[in-house]
Amino acid sequence: MMSEPLLQVSSLTVTLPGGAGPLHAIMDLNFSVRRGGTLGIVGESGSGKSITMLSVMGLLPRAASVTGSVRLQGREILGLPNAELARLRGKSMAMIFQDPLTAMNPVLTVGVQVTESLRLHDRSLSRRAAMDRAAELLETVSIPDPRRRLGQYPHEFSGGMRQRAMIAIAVANSPALLIADEPTTALDVTVQAQILDVLQRMRERLGLALVIITHDLGVVAGTADRVAVMYSGRLVEEGDVTTVLAAPAHPYTVGLLAAVPRIDRGNTRLLSINGSPPPLSNRPKGCAFHPRCSVAQDICRSVTPSLQAVGSSQVACHFPYGAAEASRP
């Protein structure tokens, strides 16, 4: 029996109110996450990664209009009443937000914040039992001396320790899906690797599925099995990580990959894609990437490419790399 994916997002469209008319933040997004799998969502800042996963969590502002379908464990959750979504959050899906300093409450000890999230879903848990469980959780994410740490405030934690505490809070109720939004940004390289390692350990231990949002394709390389590349509110390439990294088909993915520092390239200057992503209010016609694309043709300026199979990946480009070889008999 083909088991259905843990998370299935179909035709997701998010429209935000803007001063000069509605802003199309996300357009017709399709992707899935399998049980126990890790999906990396990659793209420059402003490509819609956070909005996508906030809409899965049901955490977008009220003024946002969200259409399409979000199925979690086979159940449609888009448009569920807030109270029902609140019940799912923590227990079925949890998210580690982009900025751990603002995501934690500065005036409550870490212990209070971890136990609150435990007791939110289990009212029968005594304070003492919750504290014991909280200490276990900190230990699980490799925070040394957990008893003492529980009595401290977030500002007494280093960036890496705070991120570990956020992971502990997120997994407190053993969710089936854990979303980590830029979990390693602003951490130094050694700590980055440790945090990614903790996330992978949680995935294995709890059997959860992981979504890692990052602007750094390098983060995806060592952690994810699938990758979804986003540009200006659309999916532009999706596939198996090994395949996409070895043979990226979308010119944007090629550009992102060239920007990843690699030891074997020596100390050469990093290549980067010229320019920056367009604002939502002024998205170029056709392929939104065309002003920055070195292989753009006339059709790119008028016709928006839709996703199509290129090898084992899905790519939205009129002239994907590797297409000619892939279609050869």
Ligand SMILES: Nc1ncnc2c1ncn2[C@@H]1O[C@H](COP(=O)(O)OP(=O)(O)O)[C@@H](O)[C@H]1O
């Ligand atoms: N509440 C909002 N109102 C209007 N525009 C927004 C809002 N939140 C985000 N945006 C815009 O939506 C786009 C995608 O944002 P986001 O999902 O945060 O990008 P990413 O996480 O990939 O950096 C950006 O252009 C951002 O400026």
Ligand code: SF4
């Ligand atoms: S559709 Fe055209 S402009 Fe867009 S990425 Fe492909 S080649 Fe470049």
Ligand SMILES: [Mg+2]
């Ligand atoms: Mg973001």
